Amino acid sequence: MPDQRPRLRDTHIRLAHGNGGRMMHELVDALFVSALANPDLDSHADAVALPVPAGRELMVTTDGFTVQPLEFPGGNIGSLAVHGVVNDLAVSGATPRFLTLAVILEEGLEIALLERVIASLARAARECGVAVVAGDTKVVGRGDCDGMYITVTGIGFRAPGLGLGFSAIVPGDRILVSGPIGDHGTAVLLAREEFGLRGEMFSDAASVFAQAQALMAVPGLRFMRDPTRGGLATVLHEIARATALGMHLSESAIPVRIAVQSVCELLGFDPLYLACEGRIVAVVAAEAAATALHALRELAPGAAMIGAVRAGPPLVVLDTAFGGQRVLDELDDDPLPRIC
Amino acid sequence: MPDQRPRLRDTHIRLAHGNGGRMMHELVDALFVSALANPDLDSHADAVALPVPAGRELMVTTDGFTVQPLEFPGGNIGSLAVHGVVNDLAVSGATPRFLTLAVILEEGLEIALLERVIASLARAARECGVAVVAGDTKVVGRGDCDGMYITVTGIGFRAPGLGLGFSAIVPGDRILVSGPIGDHGTAVLLAREEFGLRGEMFSDAASVFAQAQALMAVPGLRFMRDPTRGGLATVLHEIARATALGMHLSESAIPVRIAVQSVCELLGFDPLYLACEGRIVAVVAAEAAATALHALRELAPGAAMIGAVRAGPPLVVLDTAFGGQRVLDELDDDPLPRIC
Numbered sequence: 001m002p003d004q005r006p007r008l009r010d011t012h013i014r015l016a017h018g019n020g021g022r023m024m025h026e027l028v029d030a031l032f033v034s035a036l037a038n039p040d041l042d043s044h045a046d047a048v049a050l051p052v053p054a055g056r057e058l059m060v061t062t063d064g065f066t067v068q069p070l071e072f073p074g075g076n077i078g079s080l081a082v083h084g085v086v087n088d089l090a091v092s093g094a095t096p097r098f099l100t101l102a103v104i105l106e107e108g109l110e111i112a113l114l115e116r117v118i119a120s121l122a123r124a125a126r127e128c129g130v131a132v133v134a135g136d137t138k139v140v141g142r143g144d145c146d147g148m149y150i151t152v153t154g155i156g157f158r159a160p161g162l163g164l165g166f167s168a169i170v171p172g173d174r175i176l177v178s179g180p181i182g183d184h185g186t187a188v189l190l191a192r193e194e195f196g197l198r199g200e201m202f203s204d205a206a207s208v209f210a211q212a213q214a215l216m217a218v219p220g221l222r223f224m225r226d227p228t229r230g231g232l233a234t235v236l237h238e239i240a241r242a243t244a245l246g247m248h249l250s251e252s253a254i255p256v257r258i259a260v261q262s263v264c265e266l267l268g269f270d271p272l273y274l275a276c277e278g279r280i281v282a283v284v285a286a287e288a289a290a291t292a293l294h295a296l297r298e299l300a301p302g303a304a305m306i307g308a309v310r311a312g313p314p315l316v317v318l319d320t321a322f323g324g325q326r327v328l329d330e331l332d333d334d335p336l337p338r339i340c
Numbered sequence: 341m342p343d344q345r346p347r348l349r350d351t352h353i354r355l356a357h358g359n360g361g362r363m364m365h366e367l368v369d370a371l372f373v374s375a376l377a378n379p380d381l382d383s384h385a386d387a388v389a390l391p392v393p394a395g396r397e398l399m400v401t402t403d404g405f406t407v408q409p410l411e412f413p414g415g416n417i418g419s420l421a422v423h424g425v426v427n428d429l430a431v432s433g434a435t436p437r438f439l440t441l442a443v444i445l446e447e448g449l450e451i452a453l454l455e456r457v458i459a460s461l462a463r464a465a466r467e468c469g470v471a472v473v474a475g476d477t478k479v480v481g482r483g484d485c486d487g488m489y490i491t492v493t494g495i496g497f498r499a500p501g502l503g504l505g506f507s508a509i510v511p512g513d514r515i516l517v518s519g520p521i522g523d524h525g526t527a528v529l530l531a532r533e534e535f536g537l538r539g540e541m542f543s544d545a546a547s548v549f550a551q552a553q554a555l556m557a558v559p560g561l562r563f564m565r566d567p568t569r570g571g572l573a574t575v576l577h578e579i580a581r582a583t584a585l586g587m588h589l590s591e592s593a594i595p596v597r598i599a600v601q602s603v604c605e606l607l608g609f610d611p612l613y614l615a616c617e618g619r620i621v622a623v624v625a626a627e628a629a630a631t632a633l634h635a636l637r638e639l640a641p642g643a644a645m646i647g648a649v650r651a652g653p654p655l656v657v658l659d660t661a662f663g664g665q666r667v668l669d670e671l672d673d674d675p676l677p678r679i680c
Contacts (some may be wrong), residue, residue, distance in 0.1 A: 015674045016672065017676035018674060019573055019671050020568070020671065021671025022671060044582060047494070047496070049399055050397065050400055052392050058390045058391075060387060060495065062475065063440040063476045065478075066478045088386040097401050098400070103404070104404050104444075122421060137404075138489075140678060145489075146485075149485075151476075151491035156387070165385075168400060189401050200671070229364075230360030234360050295620070332356065332361065332362060332506065333356045337479065337480070
């Protein structure tokens with residue numbers, strides 16, 4: 001069947017594609033509406049009406065994406081934006097339903113690249129069961145943006161009274177992670193080829209919704225978060241700060257791919273601080289840990305129990321493979337900017 | 341009373357302010373949370389739960405802001421972002437309630453400037469009765485952004501069955517505008533000082549919520565929109581395209597400030613295509629036009645009836661002051677990029 005989508009005459013973005021007039025409408029119709037079409041999307045409305053399921057809480061989150069390069073093994077800025085926002089809703093216990101999409105495009109951006117990004121955003125949205133319901137397009141001049149930035153706001157719904165959160169965490173709880181850490185950060189790093197390093201490392205970027213739902217079926221689940229910017233260590237610092245409890249990790253239990261470990265050793269990074277985009281960190285009651293791990297492994301075979309919550313100073317402490325202890329500092333400088 | 345807000349040691353944005361770790365938390369606490377604090381904002385959550393009033397439709401809109409310069413007479417990118425999104429909800433018949441805020445900051449941005457922008461965003465939000473409930477901060481390197489970009493998503497609620505929209509418009513309806521057009525575009529243009537022009541022209545950026553509510557009380561209201569990018573002419577082209585009806589304007593009835601007219605004549609712009617950020621274009625039934633205009637003038641003394649909808653080709657036609665007719669083209673090139 002021939003492709004019936006409207007075609008653009010231009011091959012690169014022009015300032016006029018952001019002017020609110022004819023060229024912007026053509027761009028929006030040719031690229032965005034054709035890829036993202038769904039009953040709730042109305043590209044000609046100022047705001048859209050969305051259905052709210054009875055007896056559910058409305059959940060909202062927003063995230064800007066500035067990843068560089070725009071395309072990397074395992075994803076691009078479009079699919080990443082969907083997965084990032086879907087995951088923020090999923091770990092809050094919500095079922096993601098709607099997204100809004102605001103793009104800032106640089107004059108001169110190749111339209112074929114934009115088309116790939118939007119196609120992959122649309123595919124990710126379909127796979128996650130979310131509909132893009134509103135959007136906005138701005139164009140800035142050459143040199144005022146690095147290709148494109150995307151901001152996605154996610155809307156979902158959850159049952160009230162889940163009781164998840166920092167305040168549910170108590171000493172003795174166990175800490176789980178749903179798979180190897182640092183894949184996304186390493187994949188993006190290698191895609192930059194800036195350290196003379198190359199490699200076929202894939203980002204873990206994906207929806208964690210199914211995993212989050214599996215964990216929510218386990219009585220004793222306290223808290224979930226996806227370890228993105230700042231990685232596993234940063235999530236644990238957030239928990240330590242919010243609960244005033246200690247986070248104790250067993251280094252040998254933390255799953256890290258050999259490729260990630262090697263790149264980190266070469267460049268002086270620590271995988272504990274590298275971003276994942278398809279993992280969950282979960283805190284569960286001690287007595288529920290085995291059940292939770294089992295439930296998680298049905299979907300994520302690489303899941304592991306990596307530590308425990310203890311009374312005491314709000315530090316993140318690593319029991320090293322050599323029998324020592326290392327206190328993990330909070331991330332200070334940015335070792336790896338623009339990984340999401 | 342001494343200012344108790346946390347203080348930042350830096351005077352300019354660093355990449356580490358976007359790393360997800362300590363410095364980002366400090367920036368978020370010192371600037372954003374302190375200015376935007378409200379019961380629904382939780383800067384430590386992945387997603388926030390929001391109350392939905394019974395029997396109301398959930399309304400959502402999103403908008404990216406890239407205005408240059410960041411500050412201009414009558415507003416800055418922060419207040420503009422609030423007014424822009426509040427207005428998109430208001431003209432949809434919704435009561436704006438919540439905003440999410442995603443900022444992209446350029447390394448080296450002066451923190452004092454960011455503080456002014458957020459203070460003014462917070463003030464505008466308070467005045468509009470909306471709460472910022474979620475946010476995200478990204479930092480990109482020098483030269484990868486022009487100071488800062490802001491994306492705001494707005495959430496509001498409206499009574500179902502309002503019956504507003506393109507499909508309600510019929511031949512004979514009247515077209516109203518709530519005040520002089522082109523003020524915002526002209527103010528931003530002059531603030532750039534790039535044509536050797538200077539002047540004390542103020543943006544009209546403001547909430548149109550009260551005006552929208554006043555119009556909604558008038559039986560016979562068909563449609564409202566705020567004429568931002570592309571100005572009045574572009575809104576009328578959108579209506580013409582969606583309804584296949586002609587939009588007929590009387591040039592002498594369209595309110596334009598002398599300063600706007602003068603700048604346009606000097607630089608070859610047309611005020612009909614210049615952005616407003618605090619106006620409504622409304623379409624009302626002929627028999628309701630006087631009532632609607634009266635209601636509007638209570639709040640916006642500069643409001644005017646400027647034309648009518650007619651059967652016939654979907655063109656935007658201007659009856660000129662000299663007795664002639666001019667068909668207004670759709671905006672093609674972007675005469676004035678980055679005015680919002």
